[in-house]
Amino acid sequence: MGVSTYTNKKGVRAGAVVVVSAAVAAATVWGVSTLAEPGSAGAATRRNAALPGGNDDPGHGRAGRPGARQPIPEGIAHASENGDTAVNITIDDGPDPRWTPHVLDVLHKYGVRATFCMVGPQAKAHPDLVKRVVDDGHRLCDHTMDHDTAMDQKPADYQERQILDAKKLIEEAAGNGAKVEYYRAPGGAFTPESRRIAAANGMRPLGWNVDTKDFQKPGADAIVDAFKREIGNGPTVLFHDGGGHRAQTVEALDRVLAWLADQGRPTGFPVRTTPDTP
Numbered sequence: 583m584g585v586s587t588y589t590n591k592k593g594v595r596a597g598a599v600v601v602v603s604a605a606v607a608a609a610t611v612w613g614v615s616t617l618a619e620p621g622s623a624g625a626a627t628r629r630n631a632a633l634p635g636g637n638d639d640p641g642h643g644r645a646g647r648p649g650a651r652q653p654i655p656e657g658i659a660h661a662s663e664n665g666d667t668a669v670n671i672t673i674d675d676g677p678d679p680r681w682t683p684h685v686l687d688v689l690h691k692y693g694v695r696a697t698f699c700m701v702g703p704q705a706k707a708h709p710d711l712v713k714r715v716v717d718d719g720h721r722l723c724d725h726t727m728d729h730d731t732a733m734d735q736k737p738a739d740y741q742e743r744q745i746l747d748a749k750k751l752i753e754e755a756a757g758n759g760a761k762v763e764y765y766r767a768p769g770g771a772f773t774p775e776s777r778r779i780a781a782a783n784g785m786r787p788l789g790w791n792v793d794t795k796d797f798q799k800p801g802a803d804a805i806v807d808a809f810k811r812e813i814g815n816g817p818t819v820l821f822h823d824g825g826g827h828r829a830q831t832v833e834a835l836d837r838v839l840a841w842l843a844d845q846g847r848p849t850g851f852p853v854r855t856t857p858d859t860p
Contacts, residue, residue: 654750654781654855658772658789659764661858662817664850669817669842671696671835671849672790674725674766675824677704684719684832685823692839694849697788699723702748704824709755712816716760721851723764723784724749730771738775745779762786763854786854790814796831805834810841818852 628749662668671689673696674681682698689696698715700722705712716722726733726744733741749762765771765780766788792812796805819838821831825860842849 584857590610599856618673627682631705634773638723639755654784654786655857656774656777656787657858658777658787659852659854660789660791660816660818660856661853662792662850663721664848664851666756666817666849668823668850669813669819670790670852671819671820671821671839672699672723672852673697673823675729675849676700676823677708677715678828679708679711680710681821681828681832682708682715685821685828685835686714688832688836688839689720690718691836693851694839694845695719695721695848697721697723697851698823699764699788700748700752701725701726701729701824702751702842705752705755707746709757712752712755713757715757716756721764722752722760722762723766724752724762724780725766725790726768727751729768731771733768734771734773738773739781741773742779743775744818745785746783751783764852781849786852788818788852790818790820792819794821794831794834796820796828796834797822799830802830802833802837805830806837809834809838 671694673682673685676698677700685696695718698720700712702724712722724745725748727748730736730744733744745765748764749765753760760821762785764787765785766774767776770789772787772789772790780787789858791816792809793810794805794808800808813819820836822828823831839849
């Protein structure tokens with residue numbers, strides 16, 4: 583799987599937060615990314631433990647315990663800061679020395695800003711790419727230290743180390759006071775504890791509505807088709823720049839951004855400080 587440093591490569595997350603009627607699916611349903619190569623013997627289907635917009639409790643400190651005032655909601659963000667028609671592009675599992683520069687070039691071509699969900703050791707290994715992400719106007723997201731898709735089965739202190747150690751490495755790599763503004767659980771394995779830890783440390787839990795399945799390398803056509811088929815589910819789209827060969831992702835991202843431009847659809851960042859409700 584390329585230069586990735588993950589310790590857990592066999593888990594597969596797929597599904598939706600809740601099953602809802604067709605009338606409200608666009609506001610509430612979001613998939614979960616695949617974290618194994620197709621056909622992996624370790625593939626399994628998991629359920630996201632957190633609901634969009636749920637439990638925005640302000641009274642927690644560093645690890646979700648009673649204490650300091652909490653300015654960031656704990657509910658999982660899906661909506662866009664740029665309005666109801668905007669699309670949020672999110673990029674997971676990097677930075678990768680081969681593919682992240684290509685992804686950045688495509689984003690620059692269309693003048694689009696994205697959110698990069700980085701794995702801590704990858705950020706430490708490639709600080710030049712983290713700096714370029716920030717310099718290009720994109721936002722940073724914490725994707726933990728080891729990309730453990732079974733984090734929701736682990737103790738709260740383990741989740742805290744995974745989240746906060748990665749945040750530290752990403753911010754050190756970025757330098758110049760850059761901050762990590764979101765937290766995305768590996769495979770969507772959010773827990774109430776992980777959401778509290780993230781929010782108490784200034785990071786909005788970040789979900790997604792459109793799983794392009796690019797991680798499975800189904801071909802650029804299939805990735806683009808998945809995007810167009812699922813964009814009605816909501817604005818936040820999942821792509822990957824790490825975890826393997828990403829030529830298909832680069833091609834598909836180019837075509838998706840061209841399509842959005844033709845449609846007159848703006849792009850933006852996920853909400854951070856406002857509740858994200860259906």
